[in-house]
Amino acid sequence: MNVTLRRYGSAVVLCATGRLDQDSCEAFRAQLVKEVEAAADEGATVVLDLSALEYVSSAGLRAFMLASREAKSRQARIYVASLQPMVAEIFKISHFNLVFQVFATVPDALAAVSPQAAAAYGKG
């Protein structure tokens, strides 16, 4: 499980690569919550780019849930974008599509954050 970070205007895009399961969930949760806290402090929105996430278990989904709870307590937002078909189906099956705002692509999510974030992404 690898996590990379990019900034586009008022959005922080976290790209998670690999499998999010019992072995990787705790480290991922800690990093995600830390980024949510930092983003909330500067009024930014976290966008989870899950295009390279191959699999997520219930323990992994719990990490998303805890981050969502943290974001809500700080009046911050987390968007989820670019799910692979299997992960998208797991989100639906576990009803996580009702918890998170899910976008088809990262640019779609950034456009929902702000025109500046979308423009910054466009510039690369």
Added chain:
Amino acid sequence: MRVRFWGTRGSIPVALTTSDVRDRLAAALLKASGRSFASYEEAHAFASTELDFSLTHTFGGHTPCVELEPGSDEYFVCDMGSGARPFGAHILARQAGRPATVNVFMSHVHWDHIMGFPFFGPAYVPGTKIRIHGCHEVLEQAFRLQQSPPCFPVEFDQLAATIEFVKLEPDRPATVSGLTVTPHLQLHSGDSYGYRFEQGGKAVVYSTDSEHKLENRAEAEGFARFFRDADIVIFDAMYALADAISVKADWGHSSNIVGVELCQMAHAKHLVLFHHEPANDDATLEGLLKEARRFEELTRTDHALKVSAAYDGLEIDL
């Protein structure tokens, strides 16, 4: 061994309402539009094969009560929810006047798991022996309390049956009339215990009112051992996963998804979703079953897991 479900709902009994029945009838008539049936049998066959489960069945009904029939003269049952009333009627009919011996295994003593006992017919029959097994110190106290004034007109001591309370130890196998039973501590308010029953190379696990935190490897592996290679795992799947780990976290219950994951870890053969949320209607429960089956397909590795949802009246033969 046969497993028979007398009560499958969690928390409080649920009954279909008049409007539920009327809505189903209307939906069934719509599905039958343009068809004609020459006999009751033809109509029955159509209902059995072409209509959705949630139109032709109801998940029920009564609160937890699950009978194991290992081929003995004695009776074995997990929990005394409201399903204990029809279970008791079944015993009385089968015994035809002969006193019965009933072995009860209690997950815990929350109300939905004991509420059927005051209506359990064999308790009123002289000569009946009832052995109530469990790991809680408060087992007897709870049964006596619910039959104390002003809650119920018949006090516990007035029951005609000989009733014995038998303390079991967690993770220590005991033999009860030929059946090996091993209790296992579970996460639930006031603690609950699952039971693994084994006989003749077959294993049935009854694991209700149990919350799981699968991010805790030791906990997950402990339950995988408890469920290991079981033929049936009857599992607390009260909520969808998102609910179980958000608004309903720490409520002491689990989800269909975690049931699939644990059974996959354990190489169990058949997961039976149980302790249905009383707020869920039959269509919602059918949806949760379909989602669990799809999740099993998506995440299947080296062995297929059968997934079912328990309903009052379901019988499974091993």
